[in-house]
Amino acid sequence: MRPEYYLLNSSLNRGIIAPDGILLTLFDFMNAALQQTFELLLIIGIGVLLQKKLPKKESLGGVKTLILSVALPATIFIALLKIKLDQSLLFLPLMALVFNFSLFFAMRYLMKFFLPIKKGSKKRTIMMLLPSLAPGLSCFPFIMAYLNEDALALAALADVGNKVFVLILLYILAMYWYRKRAEDQTETSNSSKLKRLLLSLLNEPINMVIVVALVMLALGWNLGTFPEFLQNTIGKLSVMMMPLVLLFIGMAVRIKWSDLGAMLQLLGWRSGMTFLITGFFLLLLPGLGKSMTLLLLVFPQSSCSFWPFAHMSAVSALEHKNAGTKPTFDLDYAINILACSLPFSTVVIIGIFYFGDTVTNATTCFVMGGIMLILTIVPNAFKVKSKRTLRDFPWSVKRKA
Known part of the structure; x- marks a missing residue:
């Protein structure tokens, strides 16, 4: 041949x-x-090479400020003003929102049986990042390549529910955790705490953008309401978002080989639980076409979103102003998760599309999810076994002092 x-x-x-x-x-x-x-991975790699130019973490402050104060607000503003809901397709954003909540509660109540993550800043960081989705970076390109523009439009509509979760609900959660911990560490009055929190919220560009966008949507306005020069300006600021975020991830990531296995365990658990949740969706929605089933499979496997990191950074900025406040989130840990999430989700999504005929049923989803969850337990089982000594076994006899 x-x-x-x-x-x-x-x-x-x-x-x-x-x-x-x-x-x-x-x-x-x-x-x-x-x-x-x-x-996308090459841009992250360029950011890694730039680490030598920025040896100190404080040097990244300017890049992070540019992202949080300019590029990210412009992107959020455009994304919110493009929201157009059709009543007949309202179930798509609702399904995405249900998935976000399902994964969040699975992390809260089930993760402890698979991964030994102690309560604290790392666990709060995980609960912010893992239920979030970034389909624009990791999912939409493959939907466009393997399916068609109609499927891409449906995925964008489903992303509306995910945006509500990551932009609004996760932000409320981050501020709730911050306020709760601040109340435990300070003795100021509740009225002064609430006033200080509201002022800090109003000072954040992201919050102002969300408020303005929601008011415009309520009045029936959109991006076309602005003059053309203002539309072009906002659009050009938004274009900076993706390369800046990827460069920042590359410059800020500090993954040790000893931590890479833990990251793969964490993301493997997320992917396995996602397969199980998707399997339940397929049982509840029988008769879906191949294109819609593949969309239902790959969309929840998207990488973690950067927006929860923006919320955590806003909380970190508030904590820096209040001396003595312990950090609510672990930002370095969050950067490492974001850096590993993109390539991991890419591999999973490619595999789903390649084996499309064999994974488009609930049974296969349950089997794949179960296998991935079991694989996350195996390394911990070996660790426990390796730490055991003869004194840990029931037949061992302790010597008297």
Whole structure:
């Protein structure tokens, strides 16, 4: 057989022979989805190389300020003003919101049986990041490459529910944790605490942008209400968002080889639990087409969102102003999770699309989810076994002093 002839074995073009070196699905996949993923990972890699230019973490303050005060507010403003809900498709954002809450409560009540994570700043950081989704970075390129524009539009509509969760509900949760811990560590009156909290909220550009956008939506306005020069300015500021965030992740990440296994365990647990939740959705919604089923599978497997990190950074800024306040979140740990989440989700999403015919049923989702959850337990079991000595066994006899 000539090397340019291949039998494409994909979920969308099974049994199609592509002559003359034209690999239809694989070619489109490489040029649309995989190459875009490589672009994102390359930007993160450039950020890693820039670590030598910024040896001190304080040097990253300017980049983070630019993201939180300019690029991220512009992106959020545009995203909120583009929200257009159709009553017939309202179930999509509701399903995304249900998934966010399902994963959040699974982390709160079930994670302790799989991963030994103690209560504290790391656990609060995990509970902020893992239920969030960033489909624009990790999911949308593959939906466009493997499915079509209609599926991409449905995914964007589902992302509305995810945006409500990550932009509003997680922010409220972050501030609740901050206020609760601040009340335990200070003795100021409740009225002064509430006043100080409200003033700090109004001083944050992200909060002002959300308020303005919600008021405009309530009045029936959108981005087209502004003059053209203002629209272009906001759009250009928003364009900085993705490269700045990826560069910041690369410059700030400090992953040790000893911590990489723990990160993979954490993300593996997230992916496994996501497969289980998706399996329940497939049982409740039988008769979905292949395209809709694949969309339901890959959308929840998106990487963790950067927006919860923005909320945690806002809380960290408040804590720096109040000397003596212990950190509510572990920002270094959050950066490491974000850096590992993108490539991990990319591999999972590629695998789902490649094996599309075999994973589009609830039974397979349950099996895959169970296997991934079991794999997260195995390293901990070996650790416990390796730490045990003869004195830990019931037949051991302790010597008298």
